[in-house]
Amino acid sequence: MGDLSTDIEKAFDYRGDITLALKDGRAIVGFMSNREPKGAVRCRDPFVEMMVAGSDEKQLFKYSEITKIEFTGEDTAAGKSWEEWMAKEEAKKKNAIKT
Amino acid sequence: MPVPISQAWTVASYVLGHKIKGTKRYPLVLMLEPLFRCNLECAGCGKIQYPEHILKRRLSPEQIFKAVDECGAPMVSIPGGEPLIHPEIKEIVEGLVERKKYIYLCTNAILLKRKLDLFTPSKYLTFSVHMDGLKEEHDHAVCRDGIYDVATEAIREAIKRGFRVTTNTTLFEGADPVRVRAFFDEMTRIGVEGMMMSPGYSYSHAPDQQHFLQRSRTQDLFSKILSNPKKEWAFNQSPLFLEFLMGRQDYECTPWGNPTYNIFGWQKPCYLLGEGYVSSFKELIEETEWDNYGHRSGNPKCANCMVHCGYEATAVDDTFGTWNGFARTVKLTLLGFGASKPLNGNGHANGGVHLNGSRESTNGHHVKSEAPVGCGSGCSHHHHDEKEHEHAGKN
Ligand code: SF4
Ligand code: SF4
Numbered sequence: 001m002g003d004l005s006t007d008i009e010k011a012f013d014y015r016g017d018i019t020l021a022l023k024d025g026r027a028i029v030g031f032m033s034n035r036e037p038k039g040a041v042r043c044r045d046p047f048v049e050m051m052v053a054g055s056d057e058k059q060l061f062k063y064s065e066i067t068k069i070e071f072t073g074e075d076t077a078a079g080k081s082w083e084e085w086m087a088k089e090e091a092k093k094k095n096a097i098k099t
Numbered sequence: 100m101p102v103p104i105s106q107a108w109t110v111a112s113y114v115l116g117h118k119i120k121g122t123k124r125y126p127l128v129l130m131l132e133p134l135f136r137c138n139l140e141c142a143g144c145g146k147i148q149y150p151e152h153i154l155k156r157r158l159s160p161e162q163i164f165k166a167v168d169e170c171g172a173p174m175v176s177i178p179g180g181e182p183l184i185h186p187e188i189k190e191i192v193e194g195l196v197e198r199k200k201y202i203y204l205c206t207n208a209i210l211l212k213r214k215l216d217l218f219t220p221s222k223y224l225t226f227s228v229h230m231d232g233l234k235e236e237h238d239h240a241v242c243r244d245g246i247y248d249v250a251t252e253a254i255r256e257a258i259k260r261g262f263r264v265t266t267n268t269t270l271f272e273g274a275d276p277v278r279v280r281a282f283f284d285e286m287t288r289i290g291v292e293g294m295m296m297s298p299g300y301s302y303s304h305a306p307d308q309q310h311f312l313q314r315s316r317t318q319d320l321f322s323k324i325l326s327n328p329k330k331e332w333a334f335n336q337s338p339l340f341l342e343f344l345m346g347r348q349d350y351e352c353t354p355w356g357n358p359t360y361n362i363f364g365w366q367k368p369c370y371l372l373g374e375g376y377v378s379s380f381k382e383l384i385e386e387t388e389w390d391n392y393g394h395r396s397g398n399p400k401c402a403n404c405m406v407h408c409g410y411e412a413t414a415v416d417d418t419f420g421t422w423n424g425f426a427r428t429v430k431l432t433l434l435g436f437g438a439s440k441p442l443n444g445n446g447h448a449n450g451g452v453h454l455n456g457s458r459e460s461t462n463g464h465h466v467k468s469e470a471p472v473g474c475g476s477g478c479s480h481h482h483h484d485e486k487e488h489e490h491a492g493k494n
Contacts, residue, residue: 015148031153033363034376041382049376051363053152058363073150082143082299 017073293335356412
């Protein structure tokens, strides 16, 4: 694992579930919906917010509680950006011209 | 068919009220995303790419009303996902009508005809139908054949039953101005109240020169589409925003004008970029570092952006915030875009004095705008994936 803050940023940008390993031994599986590296009104320390399958509430974990982050769920955005779609369309057009 | 006088009046008095109070940042259109699930999978849509348990979640009517009441914007745009999938959409719309909010329910219209019975025609309710062009272009953009026909049939039915209907169109590089104009003709023939459009935008790591070209290409495209508009075309947007798209007006982004609320909370800073979430509108306004955004901020994510959710509110503020803005809006409304001129060297079509007597800000921060004609909601059904973009977050 790299630097925790970097991993948290990656996890925040990731469009799939991740697993947080906590210092108390728990593993939290869910979607990281937010992170506040400077803290906020609801928690002055840096924290992440997780949406855990089966729970309606967002769960908040301080950076200091986290030991490791793993990208355990499928990346739902993989290969689906506009640029990738455009590239596929271009390739289709080129193939159609060739055949 | 222009926006009803009552809506224009509501917006005008709301903006003027904030001007008189000297409010620095105020919301104009709340972008309310009650769910991310959709029944289409359009290319590049960044709103639907989530794990299943996220797609299952939705905002409850109570959460929505609380957000709407806290925000106070006179208009509420409901994009998604597809809001007609929400099982409580009827209650949500009724609650918003009761609050006298002008609602733009943004839909791809697949379910519209079937669900029309849930709703009662009202001046407060407009269906804003996602239409990205004529049949060929639209079906291509939404990656499914036949959707154009389904949507136009639903539009006709909704109009027949007395509902307000507009279209919202996202235009991408490569769009053919001739085809876009033909599309406007067709929507006009069908009888929509007005049309809305915005450039598609996707930030990528491009050098500045390319940024400049992208922005100028957007202006070029919209100039070709709009410089000789037909008088029967009606746009449900501020004429000054359309001038901005044509490169005839220079504005800075005012993202707080279209704040976004969804299952994650209030989205910082704008509808396009999800850089974080806070739990109240107050926090959004007070804690977002607004100076880091807008095309003059130096933020590469904003360099090419000209989207309605950042800049239309600026245009509306100009209309109601400066005598010149108001005069230009009236002139454009009466005489069309032929009456406007390209920018002068300093980036302004003309200078301005705020209606409250102060000088227009020199950094181009006019403020939002909603025009006496064209009080667009800011629906956009193309949400490009910002995931792979540096810090662009989950949008
Ligand atoms: S662009 Fe709109 S209609 Fe298309 S998939 Fe996204 S939310 Fe659905
Ligand atoms: S310029 Fe565009 S991307 Fe940047 S804050 Fe404004 S709306 Fe968002």
